[in-house]
Amino acid sequence: DTAVSQTPKYLVTQMGNDKSIKCEQNLGHDTMYWYKQDSKKFLKIMFSYNNKELIINETVPNRFSPKSPDKAHLNLHINSLELGDSAVYFCASSHYAGARGTGELFFGEGSRLTVL
């Protein structure tokens, strides 16, 4: 019974295409995230939603658009894919602790995107 599940796990596509990665969590958390792990292995936050409201939006190209239909889902849509978008994208969730700025994240298995 997977806590944070992402689909697809692997995605190979051509430059210029549009693709989506879906994420669902069954932990009852109210905050969800997208992280990107690039070729240099850094895990960097892209977006965070709390109860469907965007609360973190790092410097990410406008081609990336997160969508949270409800607090258990956070999807990532990418337009006009570029070679540099190739990475592993991790979805995560947590309880929201507000200003405390702390928290344990529960990660999905990752979605490896390869842009040719």
Added chain:
Amino acid sequence: DQQVKQNSPSLSVQEGRISILNCDYTNSMFDYFLWYKKYPAEGPTFLISISSIKDKNEDGRFTVFLNKSAKHLSLHIVPSQPGDSAVYFCAASARGSNYKLTFGKGTLLTVNP
């Protein structure tokens, strides 16, 4: 601008010995630190954390030490087991950052039987 640095990309230890993984940070606003463990083809999983009001936190075989003046933390695993072989990420967050974790690059730990 690496605010969280793990300068050792890899570490190899013998089973039963101690593993020490190190992490340095530059942002003095960080007040909460976490270690995550990652196996291949899986997402990172939370291991242990420490608040800046403490200098040590222990959970079974895992202990995290925090030296705020040196902006340094370390994870000790003792005794090390082959199943501990994984990539270990150090992460930090600052008060009021909405759970924005800044991760290091990770250290690959290999525990040899």
